[in-house]
Every structure is written in C-alpha cells, then in structure tokens.
Amino acid sequence: MTTTTLPEKAQVERARPRLILVTLLTCQLMLILDITVMNVALPHIRTDLEFSATSLSWVMNSYTLVFGGLLLLGGRAGDLFGRRAMFIAGVLLFTLASLAGGLAPSAGWLLAARALQGIGGAMAGPNTLALLTTTFTEPKARIRVLALFSGMSSAGFAIGLIVGGLLTEWFGWRSVLFINVPFGLVIAVLALRYLPDLPRRAARLDLPGAVTATAGVAALVYGFISAASHGWAAAGTDIWLAVGAALLAGFVAIELRAPQPLLPLHLFADRNRAAAYLNVFLGPMAGMSMFFFLTQYLQDVLGMSSLATGFAFLPTAVLMFAMIRLIPRLLARFGPKPVTATGSVAMVTGLVLLTRLSESSGYFPLLFVAMVVMGCGIGLAFSPLNVIIMATVSPDEAGAAGGALQTMQQTGGALGLAILVTIFGTAARDTGGAPTHALVGGMTAAFAAAAVIAALTFLVALTFRSTRASR
Template structure:
C-alpha cells in the first residue's frame, strides 16, 4: 500500500480501503496523544497515596506532575527537529517505546527518587513522540475538510485529556492502586509501537540539524524558573537558592532567544509567529494551561483533603468538565469556519475567567453541586471554545516543511505553560497560607485560603488569555 492511499482521498479503483487505513492511522496517532496528555494529570488524584507510600514532602510531591510536564515541554522543540532529521514516524515509534518503558519503571518504583526519575524518562519519551503526532496528521490528511476533522479530534485529546486523566486516575487508584495509572500505558504503548510502522505513513525527511545548544539553554532556562517558583513557595523569595535559580533561568532563556534569532535552522523558526492569528494561538496555548492546571491540582486537594472524597469520587467530579471539552471540540469543524477564531476565543476565555473567579468563593463547607459543579461547566465550555480551535488554526495553514517545528512549538507552549503556571500558583498559595497561619488561621480554612488565592491567580491568567483573544483577526479561517 503506497503512502497516498493513506490519505482521505481514496485511490482509484479502491474506494473502500483508503478511508479504513486513514482511520486506523488517525486512531494510532490519537491514542498516543491521549496517552501523553493523560500522564500530565493522571497522578493528581493519587497524590495523597503516593505521598504516603513513598514519603514525599508536601512541596516535593508536586514534582510528580511538574517533572513530567517540564521535561516534556522543555525537550519538545528538540524532538520536533529530531523528527525532521531522523524521520517523524521513527521518532514517533521510538519515543512511544521510551515512554512505555518509563511507565513500567514508574509503576515499579519503590522510592520518591525512582518515581521522579521515571517521570523524567516519560517526559523524554513524550518529547520524542509528541511533535510527530501533529506533523503526521498534517502530512497524512491533505484534503482540507478531512484535515480539519482530524485536527479537531486531536484538539479534543489535547484539551480534554487533562480532565480525562483525573477521571482515569481516580478509577485506577480506587479500584487497583496508584501504580496502575502508570502500568496502563504499557499495553497501549506496545500496540502503538507494533502498529505504527505498518499503518502510519512516513513523510519525507528534510535536511536539518539538532541545535543542541538551543535545546539545552531553553530546557534549563524553563527548569530554572519552575524550580525558583516552586522553591519560593516554601523557602520564600529571600532564599539565595530561589534567587539564583530565577536569575539563571532568566539568563538562559535570554540566551535561547538570541540563539533562535541568529541560527540558520532554529528550533523555533520565527516565521511561525509572522502570521497574527498563529502568533495569538501560540500565546493562548501557553496561557490557557497555566490557568487550567491550578484548577486540577488545587481542586483535587480540596475534594480529597477538605471534602474527604475518595479517589474514584474525585475523578468523577471532573467528568462534567471533560464532557463539555469533548462536546465543544467535536463542534469546532462547524464553528470555526462559520465564526472564525476571535468570537470563539473571546467567549471561551470570558467563561474561564468566570469559572476561576467563582472558585475563589470556596469555603471548607462548600458542597459539590452548590459551588463546584457550575465552575466545572464554565471551565469545560470555556476551554472547549477557547483552545480547541488553536491546533486547527496553527496546523491547518503551516507549510509541510514546518509541520514538525510548528507541532513542537504548540505542544511546548502547552506543557511549559502547565508546569510554569502550576509552580507560580503554588507560590501564590504558599505565600497566602503562611500569611494566614501567622494571623492565627488554622485547620481546613488555612488550606482553603491558599487555594482560593491560587484560583484568583488563575482568573488573572485567564484574563491575559482574554486580552490575547482580542488580537485575533475577525475574518473566518480558511482551513
């Protein structure tokens, strides 16, 4: 079967087989993407049990989520360039294999250090496979409507996967153990490794180099900032290590930008930001996860530590949000051509601001349906409208030769935004908690004060996303 038969346009004389193989190729790619996104949040619900089993400190346990997102996001650009150099399908398969082995190691981890090491290895595998998912969709589906449908499904996985991870994590943690949330990746990863070489087409390679200095500067720069914000939440901003990490991270990121501006084959081609709508889409894909991750992390703590929900109940508590994200994502092929990105992004970000703002009213006695169900619906609809079109907007118009870089930048924005946003809002929460404790506040109210401060911060981040949404052009997308 030649490569062109894998597109949505059937080969002459064989109309029935091409769509089936195109559908199978898409299923393989989407399952991989969902698996990579799930692991950003699937451990959230299990945090209390992981902390008890492996002896994490209260601040250290956040690295179970942050280490994965940070390494995933930090190395995505390098993974995209490696796909151009070594072949996108090859990197897709090798990255999935690394991710699968790391998941097995994480499930077997007997200490906090081993679990964090496994999560870092998962991030490396995800960074190898992640950029190729979008690039393979773009090169497999060449017809405009079919590409938009495929990218919309991808958006549903990318946006809704965070919430689905919480639901799946709750199910597995309650019914089996937190380790099963890692073990479940193994059969799916093996299936992808075996099936992808047969059914996913391999686009032509192009000449490229890896730009290791840029990758090292960018990854260490972001890591320095995340570490500084995470440590600042516990040690304070006068701590020398915090200040040194913050300064080093800022210098490295400045160096990264200089390398990208001067390099002949940069990891981030600046031409990707030349088109206004694409640049705004990238900015929103950075800001949106910064606000979203606080909701997942802090609401999980609220439900389990304050309301005493079981892991399974906590997972199902996020079901309304996940359902809204998926419902809106499936509507993007109809909504985006009709209205264009600006009305969708503006409406979605306003709903996100309202949802995060509503959560600032939490008290220790707040019930789920009285105080949490409404914000879940608002956030789900908001995320579905504001961010599901972003994948389509970026990838539907990008030249084929830039597909790997464009996909890598898009997912880098998402993962780095999630890691940086969580570290910033944990700092906000920790600062308010210390101040409240100094004023004599104790017990559940102390925790809730920190959480509501984080939600206020999330609403401000969503407000920045709203301002970016105003910059979209009014005309309809041509995808």
C-alpha cells in the first residue's frame, strides 16, 4: 500500500518558512492596526459609552501607556523564558482583551480592556521581531523579512485608518475590536503548529532593571500624555517627566553593573545601530502628526465621512507597501546612508507641503501630492531601520534588541504627539477667528514643527557608515 507521508512532510517543511513569516507579519499588522484603527471610531465611542471630552483620549492612551512601558520587559522575558511561549501567550491575551473591549458596557470596562491589550501587545510585539531574526538566519533572507516587517509596521498606520473607516461605517465601532478575535485565534493556532520552540537560556531575569525600565518608560509616556492634555506648564507634567528621567538614569546605572542585563548597552556601541535607534525615536515624532492632524482636517474642515477619510490615506499606504519590495535591493546596492537620507528629504518635503493647507484646500492636488511624497519618504527613511538594528544582533539578544526598538518607537511617538499637540493648541489660540480658521492655523504650525524634527532624521542619516547590506 502506497503512502504519501514523506512527500506531504516534505511539502510541509518547504512551506514552513512562509507560514512562519505570514504568522509573524500578521501579528505585527494586528498590533499596529490597533494603534490607529481606533482613531476613526473615537467619536462613536464617545457617544455610545458617554466619555467626556477629556477622558476620551484614554481610549488611546491606556493602550499606549501599558504597551510602551512593558516592551523591554516583554522582549527580555522572551529571551529567557521562551519566545514562542511568550508570543502565543501575548497573542491570546490580546485577543481575549479585544473581545472584552468589543463587549464593553461602560467606559471603565473599555479602558481596562485596552490596558490588557497593551500587556498582550508588549508580550507578543518584541518576540515577533526576535522570532523573525532567529528563524531566518541566512543574511539575504533575514534582510528581506526584516524589510517586510518594517514595511508592515509603517503601512499599518495608514491601513488602520482605512480599516477603521470601513468597519465603523458599516458595522459600528465595536467591530474594530471584534476583528482582532478571528485574526488572533488564527495566529495562535499557526504559532502552535509552525513556530520553532528554541532552547531557553539558563538565566535570571534582571528584576531591578525590569522595574526601573518599566516604571521609567511608563512615567515618561504618562508625562508626554499629560503634556498633550494639560500643557507643558502643568505641575503634573514636570513631575512625571522628572520621575521618568530619574528612573531611566537609574536603569542605565543598573544595566552597567548587571551580569545579565535587561538591555545590553553594547547594542548601542555600533554606530549604525545607534543611529538607527535614534531615528526610530525621531521618525514617529514627525510622522505621527500626519495621521493625527490630517484625520481631523479631512473630517472637520473638508467634511469627509469616516469611510472617505480612511480611503484618503490610500496613496500613503500603497507607497509604503511599494517600499517593502524595494528596500532589500536598495540597501544591498547603496547602503543605509543614501536610502534613509533620501527618505528623510522626501518626508520633510511632504510636511512642508502640508504647511500650505488652508480652509479652501481640496484633496487634489496639494493633499494628494503630500501623501504620495510622505508615503515614499516614510518607507525609505524608516523601513531600513529594523534591518540595520536587527540584522547583526546575536540570537541571545534578539528579544532585548527588538524590545528596545519598539520602546524607542512608542516613546518617540508619544513625545512627538505631545509636542505637536501643544504647538497646535498655542498656534490655534494665537490665530483666533472662526473655529475652522484657528484649527487650520494650529495644524500648519504643527506640520512646520514636524518638518523640523524630520530634518533631524536627515542629519542622523548622514552619520551612517557607507556600507552595504549583505547580499
């Protein structure tokens, strides 16, 4: 009697890398989408659950605060206790929290669910990147999958607005949380079946480092959130930022002496990796402003629906995805300096164009051109950074490096939004006049400040060594 066991097994083994890649990239897209998909639904959430104007921001902030504060711990815990187990546990917690959030009968219930989503995301996120790095070890394949991961992360911000608009318009705001449930369950099943269960290291978790890092990042993120809500002059803002800075200084001192540090500081010794980490911090400071302010401009000034607002970002999303295919070739041919520098220039150009917006500006040509340029710029400037940071990290430190990368990204985004929202509010008050006129005046001032931050990413990009990625 003939059997097909061996051919079928061979087919499964050939398909395994692709299934691993799909599993990990889908998880990353789900986590990133959750950051922006809620933006479009916020007005509906406020009405349904009776949020106040000031408390509504916590629908976003409760997730950001917990997610950003626990990323370093989640990454190092995966290094020590098993990345596959930590990844699956994080995905399942994120999925259950999404279900609970979609069923929320009250504002407090929803905020608690969002915080649990943040915990799950911090467990899964850095281990997603670590699993990619340790599974795809051949240099060319690693560069390709890291570029895909980075492109998925960047494009996810724009896609989240499109998906959020579609779901909110057709099925209501609860659907933006329920959509995570089937995806999360599929990811967990695929992870159980296909993800490698690598040997764990016999080591101890750096608990003093974990406490100071988690508390320090959480205090900084909370301070940035307070600045955005109450202004930089508020007493609470200064206190939280000072506490966060002190805790992080203590964290560095602990890491310098720890035999098995939560964050190996020698990761920053390589010039290219250190510059990439800095731009991972600066990039979201500038780039997030486009999504945050243009969402309001399209709806409050141009009068677009939530569905039309989502699709308005389609050029940016398409161009970001196009960069996914180009980045491995461009890095191999030119190296990181010209690729990231060109992207930074394009990003500055797009933000400068957005400073020309007025109450009478239509979508074409100004907004459309700015979104196209921004899509190219964000893709070229920031998609290579994951590759630069993770391509040469040792397997034992992949989780720590990935946690540091995503922590820099989250804190950069929170700080940037706090700075730009404060500039927006000040400029709007100084502009005066009709509400729409003040709104546009504040936005253009924020875009000008974002262009200055983007210019800093260009200066950092010039410090990259003129080396090419491994072929």
